[in-house]
Amino acid sequence: MLKPSLADLRAFVTVGELQSFAGAAKALHLSQPALSRRISHLEELLGVRLFDRTTRSVELTLLGRRFLAQVQGLVDDLDRSVLSLRDAALLEAGDVTIGCVFSAVHHFLPPVIRSFRQQHPHVLVRIIEEGADEVLASVKEGEADFALNYIGMQDTDVEFAPLLKEPYVLACAADHPLARRRSVRWAELAAHPLARVSHASRNRLFIDQALIDLPPLPRPVCEVRHVSTLIGMVENGLGLAVVPQLTLPRDTSSVVGVRLDDPPVTRTIGLIRRTGRSLSPAAEAFVALLMRASQDSAAPARRKRRA
Structure with missing residues (x-):
């Protein structure tokens, strides 16, 4: 059985709403003969007359009124869906969902979100802040468009683009004797009370x-x-702790970080996305800003090292 085309249905709905072939032809940017052919084609496919037409008037038949009530909402919904998709493509609407490990949220995202909102104020930004394993799963399962994480480099289901190599440091109370040191060796920690993360944390695995x-x-x-x-x-003075540098509070009046040596331990924060999957226009725009911000923040550090 042949099925009506969308163009035929839209022609029928427009004529039915306006009760005028001339008005419908103008609204659809068609000639009246072309519009009449579409209505005739639809009536032929359905095997019913949809309109009673005279030289002065157009009126829906009983079956035409019933059919209009059935398809009018469908055509309107389709038009709204097309407009919504077009708005999303032009970044005038839509959303982007970003996964991020807790420790990287405040370092990476606020300035990028601010820039993104200035450029695309109608796009909603969602953040999924979780542990490393949960963030990785959010990308693999399609819940997040992409994510910032320090695991996933060996996972074939995701692509990993490194952004920042981050050292683990010794977190000390600001008045602790080690807080005045430029560096501390791991062996020295045996003389001090320590707090640490459990094996449930990926950070513990990295350190071990x-x-x-x-x-x-x-x-x-x-x-x-x-x-x-x-x-x-x-x-609260319960001990020292080994933490990623990004987790240190910006206010150093209570807690400071001291470099750990012999050996230095680092982790790499990267952008992960599903292998072989394209991003939405909103996600692509956010990633571009994020990569640019990461490069800009890394440039001063490189210049400082060369100096």
């Missing part, structure tokens, strides 16, 4: 792998699941 050839660190005085909790423990 890096220190596999060193004597084990002493039993901690406290073990938590999240690095942000460690910072609170340090602020």
Whole structure:
């Protein structure tokens, strides 16, 4: 069975709403003969008369009124969907969903979101802030368009673009004796009470792998699941903690970070996206701003090292 085309249905709905072939032809930018052919073609396909036409008037038949009630909303919904998709393509609407590990949210996203909102004020930005494994899953399962994470480099389901190499540092209370040091060796930590993250944290795995050839660190005085909790423990004088540098508070009056040596331990924060999947226009625009901001922030550090 032949099916009506969208053009035929839109012609029928327009004539039915306006009750005028001349008015419908003008609205659809068609000649009246072309519009009449579409209506005749639709009536032929359906096997019913949809309009009673005279030289002076156009009136829907009973079946025509019933059919108009059925298809009018469908055509309107399709038109709205097309307009919505066009707006999203032009970044006049839509959304972008970004996954991000807790420690990287405040470093990377606020300035980029500010720039993105200035350029595209009608696009909604969603943030999924979770642990590393949850953020990776959000990308692989399609919940997030892309994400900032420090795992995924070996995962064939995602593409990993490095943005920043970040050191682990020793978090100390500002009045602690080690806070005045430029660096501390891992072996020196045995003389101080430590708080640390549990094996539920990917950060613990990174540290344990890096220190596999060193004597084990002493039993901690406290073990938590999240690095942000460690910072609170340090602020309250319960001990020292090893944390990624980005997790340190901007205000150094309570907690400071000291470089750890022998060996230095780092992690790489990167942008991950599903392998072989294209991004929406909104996500592409956000990624471009994010990559540019990352390059701009890295340039002063490179100049400082060369100096």
